[in-house]
Amino acid sequence: MNLSAGCLRFSQLTLIASALVLAGCGSTPKTVQSRAPVESNTQVPVVNIDDSPESLIKKARSAWEDNHDAVQRNRYLLDAADLYLQKNESTKAQAILLSLKEDGVEEENRLRLNFLIATLYNGDDAASDDELLSLLSPLATAGDLKRRKQALRATILERKHDWTGAAEAYAESLEPSVQSVEKIWALVNHATPSQRQQAQASSATLRPYLALYDLAATEGLSPAGLSRALVQFNQVYRGHPVSEYMPASVVAGAELRTEQPREVAVLLPLSGKLGATGTTIKEGLLSAYYDQASALRAGEQPVSLNFIDTRNKTADELLNAIHGYKWVIGPLLKENVEGIMHRIPAGTHLLALNRADAVAAGDNLQGLTGNTLTSDVPSLADITEQAGNALNLQPAATSQQAFFALAPEDEATQLADYIYQNGFKAPIVVSAQNSINQRMETAFTTRWQELNGNKAQGKQVKLTTVQFTDSNSLREGITQSLDVAQSHDRIKQIEYMVNEKLYNVPRNRRDVDAIIVFASPEQTELLNPMVEASLSPFNGQTVPVFATSRSIEYDDTKNQWRDLQNVRFLDMPWMLPQHQWQTLQSRSENLWPQRSTQMSRLFAFGVDAYNLLPHMPSMMALPQTQLSGLTGTLSINTQGDVVRTLPQAVISNEAVQMLSSGKAAVPGH
Template sequence: MRLKNISLVIAVLSGLSACGTTPKTASTQDKQTLATTTTAPAEQLDAQGLFEKANRKQGASKIQLLYLARQAAIDEQNWPILEKACSELESKASVDHVQNKLYTALARQQQQKYSSALALLQTLESKLKLPDHQAWHQYLMGSVYAAQQLPKKALVHYFNSADLANKHQLVIAGLNQDIWQALQQLSSYALERFDRGTVIQQGWVKLAKYHQIYLGSTVQLHQALNNWQRRYTSHPGSEIIPTEVKTTLDLAPYDVTRIAVLLPTSGSSERLGRALKNGFLAAMDSNRVEEIFFIDETLDVAQIDKELGQSQAEFVIGPLLKSNVEKLTESTYLATTPALFLNTLDTPAALGNPNHYYFALDPEHEVEQAMVHFLAKGYQKPMLLAPDTASGKRLISHFEAQWQRYSETRPEVGFYSDSENMAEVVGQLLEVDSSKQRINTIKRMFRKELESETRSRRDIDAIYILGDAIETRLLKPYLDVNVSTFADRIPLYASSRSYSKQIDKTDKGDLEGLFFTEVPWMLPGAVKSQSLREQHSQLWPEQSDIEQRLFAMAYDALNLIPEIKQLSKIPGKEFDGLTGALTIKEANRINRQLSWAQYHKNQIRLVSLDQRPPTPLFMKQLYEDYQAQR
């Protein structure tokens, strides 16, 4: 979880300490007085030291030292000690127990103990008598949800806190910034649904809506903000305007006519470069770009910088290969030029330039999309099948890591090394082997032929294949014959790796019923521009699957240029591309939402599957605990 900066945390806790009947937190003068009244010489102790010293004392001295430890823990962001100090103070009659529990909730939230923090905050709901406590309680509730990237739930509590603060003239440090940050994560549709309630809430929402609608339109945004300020005088959102909104007035879309494209023009990746080049040239027909310069991305940095300088490109697209993206972090030309890389970087620190964007055909996007659908369908025990390779293991690991945020069960995982052991892996996972052993045992007992049928395990409710097109066609029959006829048919899913336009020309019958994700460009009837599809088929009828996907990627990349700033600044905004519905969620990385399709009666049909955002596990547990206490 991203921690607040230290000054903000101190401000937040200082506000909480200022609550009506809250005991005064020890000041510097208190520390000096305490030091001079002890027999030991004056010493500078940190939170840990003060807490340990408090445990060696009794009575008033212990309480005073615990206050000092609590304040030091806040200053140092030492959340474990803050929680321990609060726990010790809990047993003291003179302590404001509501305030102390609010401190404890904050400490747990900062340690990512979200379920525990929310559970504690819920126990306080009937004990909140002071407006100060009520306002801070709602703010902390919101901050727990915000830390889990749940801005809609966070805003419900943030707005409650803001209304209380406005009514009772309270100052909740950090609240306005957090409201604004949460609003920035909402789509225009979500903002519309929040545009109701109190004047404070409506003012915030309308400010966010103006920001979205007029972002990049300097004159219109300025006029809209003036109108907003006249309508919502003395609104707390006014403090956001000079720091957050006015800084975006110059965010006009990139308007470029000269671009440079870095792509492989030699070596083993040359054919990939040709496919990209075809996509860029095709996109120029409907784009304002007038000149495009192609540069070999395999050149060294100095040579690339020289050619970029000669081209005077206003925007750079590429390179494609990750190693070359990493290499160009040292480019002096790119340091001051906006760029859209056709891959991403593993190191977050390298993603620092606000004018650099990353567009990769990452299979992880598909894995997350499948996981979201499984959770929306209520699947409890999916079975994952992947090749025993570095890529297969990486995707399985990614699925498991995401799945564990939402489910207590673990998916069943099987890795196959080749076509020969696929049947064995499937049989073991479905426990068909055990069923066969039981049948053989019974046959030996009765010493005669018996009618029998193997049974597979009944808890597997979905199967997800992460193999390529050939592997998927080999696995599907094994799955069909190993699932018991007594059980419901287990739905089968796969990634785009399972789909091949080339193989499908002659063989798709064995995949009946299989659902899979794929970029719209590869699916019949999935893209709006059928004329582009027809032209491509005429010009390059024999292009491989990877070449077709790269063509679509290049086409989207060029058309993204005038849209990309808006995508990075307006959450929920989508670009409907050949490679999917494109959005930017964080770190200027483009995320893809692919199309769902299914093999049906020897054809491929587009389908719409449930993609509701899942509920985090800690919220499920909290709800169950709450219901049990009622």
């Protein structure tokens, strides 16, 4: 729907009140078609008007008949429309507002008219958010109208995922209070790093909030340090709402009682079919343990680790095994996590190595051990990566429980964030038809629809997908999705018509700007050359191919890097070149020279679990805090899930090269 002045028309008014206004004010409505408006549910401040809409309409008639005062007449009509909107009588409000828009109003009433029209159509599928925002510009300079316009802008900007823009608008429309500060604080925390960086440069209103965010992020792992920093912060920003009504999470983080783990129970499968998996994680835990022990000062006691084999143990047996421990790492299996998480004694800190309520993985998956698994043997997807959509399925965590998983869906969601935030509009998603890759495709699609939902005003955003089972179906799917097959057909038709051989190169779709791959390393090696062969060289642009860590295997020969040329992918820092743990890597390679790629990731998982444990209370209180880990930059969200932000790399000249931060890096959560 076009909300410009030339297109805002309405049907002949049948409402008695509106007809009286138009007759009395000398306005002759045009008889054109108009769609009924939707009921507005916008939560914006309302204006107090003592009269009823009907009495205001009568006053408008009198103002015109007695004095021919168009300004006063229109002011009364706007008051009436405002009251109709507040009473959710949108049809009556529409009749008045579109009549005024059609006939035109004087400058002093125009800002309010546009605001009420934006309020009327807010949430309407046919009115784009950008059109609504244009109606709210320019803002009123002061007073109630400015406050109301900012409140409406905030709801629209929040819908557009402009989190800092929404936060600024709320800050300028809401009265300072505990609730308003918490609302603004939540939006600042939800913003991407680039949004916060831009707001730091452009928004004086948000700078105190941004300063508090940086303070919580840098000092949050030390409650004592955070407490000292807040004293100085309150001196600098004395009188500001964020200082007067300090966010509860920041206060809680500063008041935490620090307690270092002394005795830790570790629940892992150390024998049976999953013994190798659990043992590798144990080796990572012990490596971190010995690194910490070597740095102890004289008189300091090392942590006591007690490993408990979870094989064939019931939930009751696991609870008995950890009785008396205040710090617990594990268990690894989802069913064990679900069996004990609601029965953990108060005061016990549980860092589970999986998430609960996960979507069950299918059979016959490729596990991280690299072996084809039969239906009675769980893959690692059934163990550490069986996370499903954690944002919706994860039960609310207690203050002592966090959930750490190498969930493939997390990487797919990160890719969707990156693709969206870097302006890609028409990606093609290519996924192998097995359970784990389909889960990643679902996670990507769900996040993509969420991010683009504001553009379609609640409608589903079309996303091109290709699913394949073998090389033939892969090639067919790629050519069809890129319209290469149709290009071949057009060439053949022209050749038939002119009876002459054409030396033309088939052209692909020009709108495709990215290829997203969810497939095994072997499948990705086949796919990438197919994509390159299917892309037309005429526009001089390349279409980047993006993948997750599950598409990369470091155990093969260098021939794989040739086939993966220009593929961008996410992976743990531990697996990428030039990371900060070179000494640990050398020691690990000397001890376990034949360790596979997948087992190396499990080793890193164990290292991070050990290092994360003592910081868990602070990180749960303050989601801004982060830990630089082998498996990614770690934080803990409000659901208690450990979030891993992974760096991005690219295959170039048959080698893995890190991409710099910023545009090339996957944004944070």
